[in-house]
Amino acid sequence: MRILLFLSLWLTLILYIPGGESVLPLVINTWAFQSATETAWKVLEQGGSSLDAVEKGCAQCEIDQCDGSVGYGGSPDEMGETTLDAMIMDGNTMNVGAVADLRRIKNAIGVARAVLDYSKHTFLVGESASLFAESMGFLHEDLTTVKSRSIYLNWLNQNCQPNYWRNVVPDASKSCGPYKPVKGFKEWKNLHTENKVNLHSHDTIGMIAVDEAGNVATGTSTNGATHKIPGRVGDSPIAGAGSYADSTTGGAAATGNGDLMMRFLPSYQAVEYMRLGMEPSKACEKTISRIQKHFPAFFGAVICANNSGSYGAACSKAPGFTQFHFTVLKKGISRPQNEVVNCI
Numbered sequence: 244m245r246i247l248l249f250l251s252l253w254l255t256l257i258l259y260i261p262g263g264e265s266v267l268p269l270v271i272n273t274w275a276f277q278s279a280t281e282t283a284w285k286v287l288e289q290g291g292s293s294l295d296a297v298e299k300g301c302a303q304c305e306i307d308q309c310d311g312s313v314g315y316g317g318s319p320d321e322m323g324e325t326t327l328d329a330m331i332m333d334g335n336t337m338n339v340g341a342v343a344d345l346r347r348i349k350n351a352i353g354v355a356r357a358v359l360d361y362s363k364h365t366f367l368v369g370e371s372a373s374l375f376a377e378s379m380g381f382l383h384e385d386l387t388t389v390k391s392r393s394i395y396l397n398w399l400n401q402n403c404q405p406n407y408w409r410n411v412v413p414d415a416s417k418s419c420g421p422y423k424p425v426k427g428f429k430e431w432k433n434l435h436t437e438n439k440v441n442l443h444s445h446d447t448i449g450m451i452a453v454d455e456a457g458n459v460a461t462g463t464s465t466n467g468a469t470h471k472i473p474g475r476v477g478d479s480p481i482a483g484a485g486s487y488a489d490s491t492t493g494g495a496a497a498t499g500n501g502d503l504m505m506r507f508l509p510s511y512q513a514v515e516y517m518r519l520g521m522e523p524s525k526a527c528e529k530t531i532s533r534i535q536k537h538f539p540a541f542f543g544a545v546i547c548a549n550n551s552g553s554y555g556a557a558c559s560k561a562p563g564f565t566q567f568h569f570t571v572l573k574k575g576i577s578r579p580q581n582e583v584v585n586c587i
């Protein structure tokens with residue numbers, strides 16, 4: 244009897260950490276993408292795995308075209324095409340499936356899951372990823388919509404502004420390509436001007452699900468950056484950058500300027516900070532400030548959750564971006580909760 248009492252006290256203690264938001268299960272995702280949160284939650288409620296929850300949750304965003312920056316019909320590249328990046332990670336097995344520059348297939352995270360389930364690889368890209376998807380039964384569809392076409396045509400009409408070129412002729416800040424390298428170019432010095440991206444050309448779903456037993460899975464899905472150079476892959480499909488899961492510790496996911504953020508593997512970094520015993524919000528903050536040492540006003544945010552259900556988020560203050568919204572659904576509340584954090 245005494246042993247039973249002791250065990251139940253101990254379980255209560257590990258499932259509830261005073262001061263932290265800590266009751267499992269938990270779903271947390273970037274931005275105010277609430278229907279994705281709800282979809283993931285339903286999977287957990289019905290006894291599904293955290294991996295399934297993340298897949299279905301992010302897939303919901305692909306269907307809803309969350310903010311136009313997830314799924315089909317958003318972020319047309321320089322040729323007007325929408326291409327998708329996604330990944331999913333199982334924090335129990337450390338298995339990852341990822342796709343990037345995926346064309347003509349809407350359900351990018353589904354394809355990432357198929358890479359995880361049906362291949363020994365981790366990451367497939369481009370046309371070959373689409374062929375893989377088709378062979379796995381995914382539908383081949385045009386990802387262009389009236390909206391993405393009009394974003395593209397407007398961009399062409401505005402001399403292809405903004406774009407992601409530098410040190411080229413003709414001057415990319417005034418004209419469309421094709422471009423050639425500028426003659427005599429030696430070294431790129433002014434790193435900080437790299438931050439001049441269009442903030443609202445970015446938004447990604449990054450999700451962490453932790454089931455009742457503390458199993459962690461993470462995933463991301465995005466159509467990347469508007470007007471990207473064809474072939475560009477962002478941080479979202481890269482394990483450790485877009486998201487990272489380790490059930491012995493927790494999970495993290497990132498959103499923002501992926502061209503910069505991927506260099507710092509922020510999701511891996513955040514999980515490692517939590518492994519060292521840091522609370523999730525502190526781990527997120529430390530991760531953001533590490534990047535800020537090099538890019539003081541980069542646009543980006545990270546969400547973090549540990550395997551007992553404490554969670555947090557942090558963002559980097561950039562022009563026009565002072566607060567970051569994320570969504571949480573956890574045991575004890577019935578609807579997804581929008582939470583906000585002030586950027587540092």
Ligand code: SD4
Pocket residue numbers: 444445446447465466467468476477478479497498499500501502
């Ligand atoms: C990318 N990180 O492709 C993604 C975009 C994003 O919030 O997250 N935007 O760079």
